[in-house]
Amino acid sequence: MRTLDVVGLGFTSLDYLGLVPHLPRLDEGAPLLDFARQGGGPVAQALVTLSRLGASVGFVGRVGDDEAGTAMRAGLVAEGVDIGRLQVEPGATSGQCIILVDHTSGKRSICAHPGSAGEIDPTGLDVPFLCSGRYLHLDGHHSDAALVAARAARVAGVSVCLDAGGPDPRLLELVPLTDVLITGERFAAAAAPNGDFREGAGRLRAMGPRIVVVTRGEHGSFTETADGVFATPAFRVPVVDTTGAGDVFHGAYLFGLLRGWELDAVAEFASAAAAIKCGTLGGRAGIPRRAAVSEFLRDHGRRPPPAMVVG
Amino acid sequence: MRTLDVVGLGFTSLDYLGLVPHLPRLDEGAPLLDFARQGGGPVAQALVTLSRLGASVGFVGRVGDDEAGTAMRAGLVAEGVDIGRLQVEPGATSGQCIILVDHTSGKRSICAHPGSAGEIDPTGLDVPFLCSGRYLHLDGHHSDAALVAARAARVAGVSVCLDAGGPDPRLLELVPLTDVLITGERFAAAAAPNGDFREGAGRLRAMGPRIVVVTRGEHGSFTETADGVFATPAFRVPVVDTTGAGDVFHGAYLFGLLRGWELDAVAEFASAAAAIKCGTLGGRAGIPRRAAVSEFLRDHGRRPPPAMVVG
Numbered sequence: 001m002r003t004l005d006v007v008g009l010g011f012t013s014l015d016y017l018g019l020v021p022h023l024p025r026l027d028e029g030a031p032l033l034d035f036a037r038q039g040g041g042p043v044a045q046a047l048v049t050l051s052r053l054g055a056s057v058g059f060v061g062r063v064g065d066d067e068a069g070t071a072m073r074a075g076l077v078a079e080g081v082d083i084g085r086l087q088v089e090p091g092a093t094s095g096q097c098i099i100l101v102d103h104t105s106g107k108r109s110i111c112a113h114p115g116s117a118g119e120i121d122p123t124g125l126d127v128p129f130l131c132s133g134r135y136l137h138l139d140g141h142h143s144d145a146a147l148v149a150a151r152a153a154r155v156a157g158v159s160v161c162l163d164a165g166g167p168d169p170r171l172l173e174l175v176p177l178t179d180v181l182i183t184g185e186r187f188a189a190a191a192a193p194n195g196d197f198r199e200g201a202g203r204l205r206a207m208g209p210r211i212v213v214v215t216r217g218e219h220g221s222f223t224e225t226a227d228g229v230f231a232t233p234a235f236r237v238p239v240v241d242t243t244g245a246g247d248v249f250h251g252a253y254l255f256g257l258l259r260g261w262e263l264d265a266v267a268e269f270a271s272a273a274a275a276i277k278c279g280t281l282g283g284r285a286g287i288p289r290r291a292a293v294s295e296f297l298r299d300h301g302r303r304p305p306p307a308m309v310v311g
Numbered sequence: 312m313r314t315l316d317v318v319g320l321g322f323t324s325l326d327y328l329g330l331v332p333h334l335p336r337l338d339e340g341a342p343l344l345d346f347a348r349q350g351g352g353p354v355a356q357a358l359v360t361l362s363r364l365g366a367s368v369g370f371v372g373r374v375g376d377d378e379a380g381t382a383m384r385a386g387l388v389a390e391g392v393d394i395g396r397l398q399v400e401p402g403a404t405s406g407q408c409i410i411l412v413d414h415t416s417g418k419r420s421i422c423a424h425p426g427s428a429g430e431i432d433p434t435g436l437d438v439p440f441l442c443s444g445r446y447l448h449l450d451g452h453h454s455d456a457a458l459v460a461a462r463a464a465r466v467a468g469v470s471v472c473l474d475a476g477g478p479d480p481r482l483l484e485l486v487p488l489t490d491v492l493i494t495g496e497r498f499a500a501a502a503a504p505n506g507d508f509r510e511g512a513g514r515l516r517a518m519g520p521r522i523v524v525v526t527r528g529e530h531g532s533f534t535e536t537a538d539g540v541f542a543t544p545a546f547r548v549p550v551v552d553t554t555g556a557g558d559v560f561h562g563a564y565l566f567g568l569l570r571g572w573e574l575d576a577v578a579e580f581a582s583a584a585a586a587i588k589c590g591t592l593g594g595r596a597g598i599p600r601r602a603a604v605s606e607f608l609r610d611h612g613r614r615p616p617p618a619m620v621v622g
Contacts, residue, residue, distance in 0.1 A: 016327045016409060018409040018422050018424070020422055023334070023335070023336065023337060024334070024411070024420035024421075024422055025334065025420065026334060026413055026416065026418045026419070026420060027418045027419070027420070028420055029420070029421045029422070029423065030420065030421075030422045030423075031422070031423060031424070032407070032408070032409060032422045032423060032424035033424075034424070035404075035407050035409070035424040037378075037379075067348075093346075096343070096346050097343070098327060098329040098343060098346070098409055098411065100335070100409065100411075100422070102337055105337065107337045107338045108337070108338070109335035109336065109337060109338070109339055109340070109341065110335075110340045110341075111329050111331055111335055111340070111341045111342070111343045111411070112340065112341075112342060112343060113329070113342070113343035113344075113345070113346040
């Protein structure tokens with residue numbers, strides 16, 4: 001059964017984003033220059049990116065039956081994400097995040113509330129659905145379920161992609177089950193005794209993944225495979241909000257892999273998609289469609305990957 | 312036409328409140344210990360307080376026809392507030408606030424977005440409705456409309472109550488039209504050349520109001536009338552969130568005036584209602600009903616005002 005391009009399992013939240021001239025102090029008021037309410041969560045945003053680019057995706061997560069959960073589900077359906085296996089816990093509250101974005105730098109503070117819907121029970125997983133894509137995308141949340149899903153995917157010949165968002169010890173259990181590991185500088189650096197992310201990328205790859213990508217924000221990305229290493233610069237763009245830029249990178253990266261592009265083209269494509277997102281407040285609103293990424297690449301003197309090659 | 316106890320005109324917003332262990336810094340995550348989404352705004356909260364205590368109220372404000380505006384209207388209707396004259400601007404966004412509450416102190420940072428619904432047009436006001444209560448309650452927002460409403464109220468013999476929330480020059484135009492001025496220490500202090508709020512309270516009363524109350528948070532309140540001055544201590548209670556405590560004070564104060572209680576009993580009752588509110592996250596959820604305030608006063612060794620005296 002291969003009905004979808006990518007199936008994801010992970011965290012989803014409803015995000016409330018405020019653009020502020022500076023972070024407020026206690027007993028101080030600050031104007032919100034802009035406000036937005038959007039769906040969020042690492043895997044959910046990556047899947048929306050894939051869907052907007054043209055891939056077919058499904059999502060397994062867990063929300064409450066509150067207004068936030070209803071809004072999240074409606075948002076994912078509107079994006080074409082198959083949420084038939086999304087779990088809705090009666091009487092529970094959904095994950096919600098308050099995100100304040102600094103107008104000067106585009107950097108942000110994320111305050112996350114997990115809600116009360118709890119973890120996905122690994123014994124009740126629809127394993128055939130989780131293994132129905134060419135890739136299984138995980139973010140380390142619902143870690144027991146993620147481990148079961150990753151092991152099943154390996155057996156079924158489905159590639160596993162992991163967004164390793166932080167130095168969580170449970171994430172390291174997933175790394176040996178991962179084909180494509182995309183992570184930030186901190187997680188990679190923590191994998192090396194000397195704290196060097198390049199060294200860490202090599203050590204992480206030695207644990208199993210055939211591709212390790214370290215995303216470094218304005219410093220671009222660093223890719224390590226059996227064929228060697230290369231760096232991809234970031235595009236210089238006006239930044240409104242960096243929220244979700246990494247998630248969009250992951251989604252666009254998977255899209256490039258699905259299309260069978262060379263890895264340097266994949267990294268550049270993902271970098272372009274992430275750069276475009278940074279022009280808009282919120283993790284979701286600014287996610288580009290395929291044509292917008294191609295146009296962006298042309299505007300920056302790059303040749304977009306071919307449209308019709310199917311990987 | 313005297314169909315309501317109090318009619319209010321002012322700002323209403325939808326508030327997103329997060330309880331944080333400390334205010335976050337840039338590029339830092341923080342857990343939300345609790346999250347709430349509630350209607351807010353100074354006059355709106357005071358009216359909800361009045362309604363919960365047993366008074367009949369109406370509200371004139373302005374929102375967009377977005378999801379936030381719909382949620383706000385539903386919330387006010389559920390509280391028994393007459394919103395028949397609330398203005399809904401098609402295609403506009405409603406006022407929304409992100410409020411981070413420090414878990415240690417209960418103090419908060421309010422980041423407010425006014426939305427795009429704009430100001431209430433003073434030429435289109437339903438003046439008979441605004442003058443249909445025994446009190447007209449204003450917060451200085453929609454200042455042109457507030458001035459028209461206050462002047463009409465004076466002519467109609469309706470008492471005007473003003474929540475002077477900040478040192479806005481337009482607020483000073485309302486003071487001479489005000490019967491009951493309730494304000495914070497900062498506004499009162501700004502009215503005196505020497506910056507002393509007691510001195511400022513006297514100067515503000517000389518501008519017209521028969522009652523001036525300065526609310527001072529944990530330091531209680533200070534009342535100035537033609538009969539003299541007195542201080543009312545605050546109740547010592549565990550504080551979760553001070554958001555809306557002043558608004559609840561205003562609403563409960565008006566309730567006491569409607570009932571014709573002595574001013575020291577009114578101030579103590581308002582102080583008790585505000586103290587109860589501080590035990591709950593958000594400006595609205597913790598607003599007490601009449602019986603809860605009476606019980607609180609008894610628990611603190613005070614005699615609640617008589618239940619059946621109608622002022």
